[in-house]
Amino acid sequence: MTGGARGIGGAISTVLAEDGATVAVLGLPEDRERTHNLAARLNGAASKIHFYQSDVSIYDECREAVAAVLQQHGRIDFLVNNAGITRDHTVRKMTVEEWEKVLQVNLSGPFFMIKAVLDTMVERGFGRIVNVSSVVAEAGNFGQANYAAAKAGLLGLTKTVALEVAKRGITVNAVAPGFIDTDMTKAMPEAAIENAIAQTPVRALGQPEEVARLVRFLLDEKAGYITGAVYNINGGWYM
């Protein structure tokens, strides 16, 4: 699971570990301590969460982390591509670096991770992959051309890989959250957060655990007939 140390990813790691899964969190150097703290808060499940330093925007680091997980834990049943970043500016002000960085982390990252785990899943004839996209993939969002393009690309990647491995016991789905209460959202100006809440029919930000529960559902062994699907979880903000 990428970016599983905090926010939505932290909630997913928690839900999975509490359900008995061994969770490998792939993250940046600053995520090591966060992962340690997250694990320490879990009664009885702390030993279920393991940290692997890996920048998902670098293919070799993805491959090395996957090899280390396989060596230490023997198998990989699921992959959650959750790590993501924003670098917001209108297109006129967005730098080429901001465009490329977001595409590299949010779109190339999931491609690299999928490429790194697919052989072992195909060999075992089982796998569950969930990609964390965003409501803005379909709705667009002012100042987020790079982010919306990457998250929309992720839906195309999801559906294509789903087709390619459908006969192999591997499902590939995406979730598309709206405004969720995490550090990423807290970085938005106060007025923008208030505006988002006002425009959300349920009149609240979503909670990371609510997204985690949806991801958990899609990772279930019994969810084998769901593939290539995109699940909105946005309080009715976009339907």
Ligand SMILES: NC(=O)c1ccc[n+]([C@@H]2O[C@H](COP(=O)([O-])OP(=O)(O)OC[C@H]3O[C@@H](n4cnc5c(N)ncnc54)[C@H](O)[C@@H]3O)[C@@H](O)[C@H]2O)c1
């Ligand atoms: N928060 C929201 O409202 C919201 C809405 C829709 C979609 N999402 C998506 O959900 C995912 C999680 O969002 P969040 O709000 O929890 O974010 P967050 O910033 O709280 O956490 C993201 C995690 O990913 C890690 N990360 C960042 N770049 C990385 C890289 N190159 N390699 C490895 N790890 C990296 C970060 O260190 C962090 O631990 C993201 O993909 C985001 O785009 C979030």
